[in-house]
Amino acid sequence: MYFNHQKLSCKETALQLLSRRDYGEQELHRKLAGKGFSENEIGEVLAYCHDLGYIDDIKFAQSQIRQHISKGQGEIRIRQELKQKSVSETDIDMAFQDFDTDWYELARISAMKKYRVLETVEPKEYARRVRFLQYRGFDFEQIQYALTPDSDE
Template sequence: MFQKKTPTLSSKEAAIQLLSRRDHGEYELYQKLSLKGYEEQDVQAAVNFCIDHNYLDDLRYAKSQVRQHVYKGHGERRIRQELSQKRVADSVIEAAFEQEPQDWFELAKSAAEKKFKGIKAKDQKEYAKQVRFLQYRGYSFEQISYALSGENEE
């Protein structure tokens, strides 16, 4: 019924076209090219070509992901999880976090202030809701405690 149409671009051209829009991780680029219908050896050749010519760099990709997620107000745990799901190596993730240092406590505090407008929880149920929100965002319990503590009044 449905036939895979053969791609009109070469796998290298398609890879460069994808990378011209935004940085991709190695695994992510491999997956996208495979879904476009390229043969496995062509996909591998295109990925290797991009790596050799520095068009594809997992560290650069990981650093840009860290910056994007920090801008969105996400915490370290969430960023690590997202990068792991995209199959970025743990050593690359560590290097990205070292090269893009953040004050996670202050980020958690600003995320809480933005969401809850500086209003402290009235009861345990509301406090638990605030904690869950910050946990979902990827902050640790220490960072959440700091963010929700009463020490932030000016």
């Protein structure tokens, strides 16, 4: 069935968007505002969706965290992405409480996936690997751990 998007109400548009993927409250607000709905309409629809549990910033953040961890990304990058999606610092902190992730091991796994072997390399290559892991969202201690070859002494 073909839908004419201009005839959909704000609520229908919101539900259609939410049927495709999860949205944070502010992200959905921006999307609806971009489609020309009034602040009043958007406010009512967000309250409706919130009351029914269709939008929940903590659950949204948890879903995003799971996705980013599965991609081998670190906490810094994940927090940055959630902030860009206008999730509050408080909600981000609450969402992270449900995860017991070993960021050091995740950094090592990400490095191993990309570089296969972690033997000592020349400084230029080491710097390139550090930049890669920084981009992935790991802090310096995690990167050092990830790029230190295992010693079987």
